[in-house]
C-alpha cells in the first residue's frame with residue numbers, strides 16, 4: 001500500500017511505530033474447533049453451579065489440559081490466536097466471535113453475536129464488552145484504510161438500547177476524517193432490523209517511530 005503519511009514518508013505502510021511487522025500465522029485445520037471448544041468452556045465456567053466433586057474433576061481435567069499445552073507457548077504474534085481472519089474473533093478468546101464481512105478503505109463490517117460469557121446484567125451484554133468490540137474494529141478500520149499503525153487516543157460509546165446475547169448483530173465503522181496523525185473514526189452496532197444498539201466515536205493516533 002503506497003501513500004504519503006503525515007510525516008511525508010513514501011510508503012506509509014512501512015511505518016509501524018515501535019511495533020514489529022506481524023506476519024500471518026497459519027492455523028492448523030482444527031484450530032477453529034480448538035477455539036470453539038474453549039469458547040464453550042468459557043460459557044460453562046460462568047454459567048454452571050456444579051457439585052463439588054464435579055468441580056474437582058473439572059479442575060483436574062483443566063490442569064491436565066494446561067500441562068498438555070504449556071510446552072507449546074509462543075510469544076506475541078507467533079500464535080494463530082488473534083491473527084486468523086478466517087476464524088470468528090480472529091481466533092482470539094478475548095474477542096467475541098465475530099466474522100469480518102467487509103474490509104476495505106471505506107470501512108470494516110463484522111457480523112456475529114455475544115455469548116453467555118459476555119453477560120452483564122439482566123440478560124444484556126456486559127457494557128465493557130461493547131467498547132472492546134468497537135476498539136478492535138477501529139484497529140481494523142485503520143489497517144483496512146492503509147494508514148500506519150495507530151493507537152486509540154479516546155473511545156466514546158453511546159449505549160442506545162440493550163444489546164442482547166446470542167442474536168446475530170452487525171457492526172460497521174470507518175474513518176470519517178484525518179488531521180495529520182489523527183484519524184477520527186465512527187461506528188454503529190445494529191440488530192438485523194437496523195436498530196442502532198450502540199454507536200461509537202474514536203480518535204486513532206498514528207504512532208511515531210519507536211512508540212510502543
Ligand SMILES: CCCCCCCCCCCCCC(=O)SCCNC(=O)CCNC(=O)[C@H](O)C(C)(C)COP(=O)(O)OP(=O)(O)OC[C@H]1O[C@@H](n2cnc3c(N)ncnc32)[C@H](O)[C@@H]1OP(=O)(O)O
Pocket residue numbers: 083085135136138139140143150151152153154180181182203205207208211
Ligand atoms: C489481519 C488482520 C489484522 C488486524 C489488525 C488490527 C487489529 C486491531 C487491534 C486492536 C488495536 C486497537 C487499538 C488499541 O486498543 S490501542 C490500546 C489503547 N490505547 C492506548 O493504550 C494508547 C495510550 N496512549 C498513547 O500511547 C499515547 O497517548 C499516543 C501514542 C496515542 C499519543 O501520544 P503522542 O505523545 O504520540 O501524541 P500526542 O499526545 O502529542 O497527541 C497527538 C495528537 O493527538 C491529540 N490527542 C491525543 N490524545 C487525545 C485525546 N484523548 N483526545 C483528544 N485529542 C487527543 C493531541 O492533542 C495531539 O493533537 P495535535 O496537537 O497534534 O493536534
